[in-house]
Amino acid sequence: MSEKLERNEQPEQFEQLTDEEQREILEKYDPESNTRHLQGVMLKVVFFGLLAFSLFQLYTAIFQQFTAYIQRSIHLGFALSLIFLLFPAIKRGSKLKRNKIPFYDYILSILSVGVGLYWPIMYNDLVFRVGNVTPLDLIVGVLAILLVLEATRRAVGLPITIIASIFIIYMFFGRYFPGFLAHRGQELESVVQLMFFTTDGILGTPLSVSATFIFVFLLFGAFLVKTGVGQYFNDLAVAFAGHLIGGPAKVAIFSSALQGTISGSSVANVVTSGSYTIPMMKKLGYKKEFAGGVEAAASTGGQIMPPIMGAAAFLMVEFIGGIKYWDIAKAAAIPALLYFTGIWIMTHFEAKRVGLRGLSKEEMPNRKEVLKKIYLLLPIVGIILFLLTGVPTMRAALYGILLTILVSAFNKETRLGFKDIIEALVDGARTALAVAAATAAAGIIVGVVVKTGLGLSLANGLVSASGGNILLTLFLTMIAAIVLGMGSPTTANYVITSTIAAPAIITLLMLDLPEGAAVPMAVALSAHLFVFYFGIIADITPPVALAAFAASGVSGGDPIKTGVVSAKLAISAFIIPYMFVLSPELLMIDTTIPQLIWVLITAISGMISIGAGMIGYWYRDVKWYERILAVIAGLLLIYPEGLSDIIGLVMFITLFAIQYFTRDKSHDKKKAVPAI
Template sequence: MAEEKMSDKRSMPPDGEVNLQELTVEQVEKMDDDELERIGQKKKKKTKRRKFEGNLRYLISAITICMSAYHLYTAIFSISPMLQRSYHLSFVLVLVFLLYPATTKSPVDRPSVIDWFLAALSVVAVSNVILNFKRLASTGGRGNRLDLIFGVITVLLVLECARRTVGLVLPSMAIFLIAYGFFGAYITGPLKHAGFSWKRIIQHLTLTTEGVYGQILGVSSTFIYMFILFGAFLAVTGMSAVFNDISMALAGGARGGPAKVSVLASGLMGSISGSASANVVTTGAFTIPLMRKLGYKDYFASSVEAAASTGGQIMPPVMGSAAFIIADSLGIKFFEVIKAALLPAILYYVSLWIMIDLRARKEKISGLPKEALPKLKEVIVSRGHLLIPLFGIIFMLVSGYNAMRAAVIGIVLSVVCSFFRKDTWIKPLALLKAMESGALSALSVAAACAVIGILIGMVSLTGAILAMGAAILKLSGGMLALTLILTMMTATILGMGLPTTACYVLTSTIAAPAIVQLGVPPLAAHLFVFYYGILSAITPPVATAAYTAAGLSGANPNRTGFSAVRLAATGFIIPFMFVYSPELLLPAGLSVLLIIRVICTSLIGVFALSLAIEGYYERHLNLFERVACAAAAILLIDSGIVTDCIGIGIVAVVWAGQRFYTKKMAAA
């Protein structure tokens, strides 16, 4: 098996001395998400999460296990949303202040006195909402002086919590919007408003479900948390090793084998992982060395892994955290989001596969020898039962189960199925470790969601969303293409400094209504924003997935990022494809023939764009052929009969020319 071939007896290096090129799959699986997100960065701007020993470690373990147990309970037995979110926030604040140092000069082996004080203050401030929940609900969030004081404290704690976990960008934006709420009366132009008192702002942000305790934190405390926990339980079963072995068995022997293994393994792993960087390290530690061994350049090997892992966030059934917010915001079932995202995700991975195949053709890179590959039948027989939870959760979502309940059942299945064979049993300690790991992995997402609640609360209070949407429509002159381009640029720029979830929420709040006004279906508009927020993970100058992958091979991070963008070029086109050809999102009522036609023309368009970018098939394409293929790809974005026929005709001519050249050379 692949895992056995890679395993050795090396121990993990001390913290801060990790040699990325020496990591094994087994070592990577023992790392938590915070370590995975951190490694590979050339400049660590954020402080590391503390690692405790002794009683402090036991305390953190107890809190995290209780946090996961609480979320499992509320996933089964419903309680009031405000109460559920309050308990969720209190857990998050306490853990962040204990685990994340305030600065790089803060102690790393223990919380400081200030950290303990902030953790205790968090419990007190949030408990005010919990204890006075009924009174606040009956008065519509109109609190007394003590409520307002605790509200101010809560806002400050949330801002500091986000600063420690996700950086300065989100808290700075929240402070700016709060200031905008105060001083809006002094602004000229369409963003001018009457202005609000500090009491009105604090009431709105902390005593109602419109701010900190709003919809975004609600999604974090339910769907997002449960699927993170589901992923943590799958991790302890050794799921990633199964994915790697299946991918090796299917694609390892093909032309450019390890690169295609990377695409398959990352797509499979991404189907249950919401973190591009974690996906990079989990699969990249295995695939990048293999790619380099067969002759791929270091930056190209890393860019393949970065592009493939980034696409994992758009691959059903789990996708990224923002996908749950899309479903909740639009009031649709999560399965509708999964169904709509399926074909675009497949197109993305097909495009990567084609790009890799063309590069392997050009550089004459073959696959791995057959004897070095695991046998698919053996993998399925020995560990195929570990895939049952993944198929189970897909079945439940398709059957109409609530996504949160489906995640709970998935967790139960992952435990039960591990006992089908003795060598995959999950020990009780590993179950507790999964609960701890799930809680720790959820902290940064939850902190971001809490501060996003402040942003959304201020936007809704001031009415800025209407003014910003109107500004986009005015700037684009009501032209759909220009509006989409402006939205793409906004999402890409915001994504450079924000997590995917934050980028999606902010951009969709500003731009999605404008896109919908131009006749685009709401789900297509939100998925359009979602895509570009995700692709920012490989877009320089701030490309976290590309930087992490570069760390695994020692390649130049920026060169890796630009190469990843080139590989994933189709990903930047796909959102335009499903806006102009909504059939790609599989809406209800489509005929089978129309679906087949759209799929076929989309695949031809992907092939055309790949030829234009890589410039090689049977031989190097000349400039005219590359331009013609690029034009064909653009024409095939639209699902019209005329544009499809012209695009297909161009591709057919170029392909025939390439095949004629091959026959001519063979005859010679």
């Protein structure tokens, strides 16, 4: 029996995961979801604590923020105190023991409240004697550092905690390090003052962004989820892509791209949308690893999908300086389009290769009924318009929340009542806890880098190690970002790599400019987006590919094989960052409309060519030497430069013609090449 008939006529039957099964997978692969399930009085205490956290953030966003120290320290106090009540110290063990709050966590939570209130209470005194650390200051500062490290370990994971701890040790014992890493070292008072009594440490820029932009956008996402927009993304994707060849895989791509606008977590995206799309793919005939790989690759791309990207994109506004969030979202548009186009093309070729159909008419939802709820997307469209018209980023998020509430009222099923609004506020605050911990820990790293001059030393060392070669510098930076990203959240990863590696890239890109010239936006943005992208792609890069592992938990496939498949499907993500660094036209910077159209045509043609080469099928099986030529043609087309475009286009047209006019010769397919 042919592979086509075997897959289409004898599909396995799979049902969508239950909420309990989804929660178990999330808790296994996503540290942010591995919380206690509280009951009784403490459930109410945490509930009202989260609600108070959101109300504080909304109040300061609507009316006026407090001074930097007060705003950030209160934000930190809320996050730390709630983390110690919600996240157990040990993740393993019986559920009964994990769900019970031990006495020491009550103590840690109370101490966190004290640390958070220290600046508001002692503000005048601290400002008056700036630079003078009293014994009480020293105790509070040490507590703040230790509490941040422990809270980060619980809510974010061990890797970023270890990295932050190493940086602190480096700050103390710098004189013992070799070569360019050496510095004079710091005393305890100096370290504590930097970390908690300046805005260069824990209370620095990363936490500032968490306490402003990020929190309000997380609230916006929580309100959208309450309207049922997450399920609507799935319904909309099925209505428009389900009938296509290999439809469920394309549904996964379409749905995950939309889900990315409200979810900053690759793992959460995989589990929520994957519990719906992966069983559909398996039922149609896709192998377990391929089904999981498609969902993992698509869900990971959600963080690079404008208009609402991952939390690190908001940090980029502050780290680059002189740039608006809309500039970042606009610059990321074409790379995101190419990323999802690449996955779409490869799933299409794979479906054609093994003969997989789309959903039947009976399996498809009524498109007219689905379109009746299209109004649920109005808040996202509104955010785009707000940002496009110059509305401040945080104000745009507030308007988005208000618009979500108004839009939900169009239909009784989606209408947000008082209870729904309260729950959205609580859910948003819960999501923000891990972000606050990660940004506080990232602040420790930034503080050490600034105080010791490590950033400049490492940037110079990176340039020296690469011999001043931009491609080798980019490659070394990519490896560093991927390795760091295997255990660190994107936010912390971006802070580290943008502080250490991005300056090296900027230095090399500035070599042709006059000495002392200002850094052009194209140079700064391309360097920062480069490290941002590879920090995200770490989620699907073996051996530690958390998004792929979560997808394997849903599909039942092998985790490593699923990771390999997802990395192959996302091959464009490993190529495109190099392209936009070398040629910023892909970021729509200083580009005319005709140039932009040409860049899109050649880049998408390049993704088609690379997809055919990676899968081994186009209009027929692609021979081994054609696969090599197809990948080369694709790379030449993606790189937006005149001569490479012409050569690539000639190769692309030639390969296309050969495939098209010889397609009937392979109608009775020989043995198919192994699926990726």
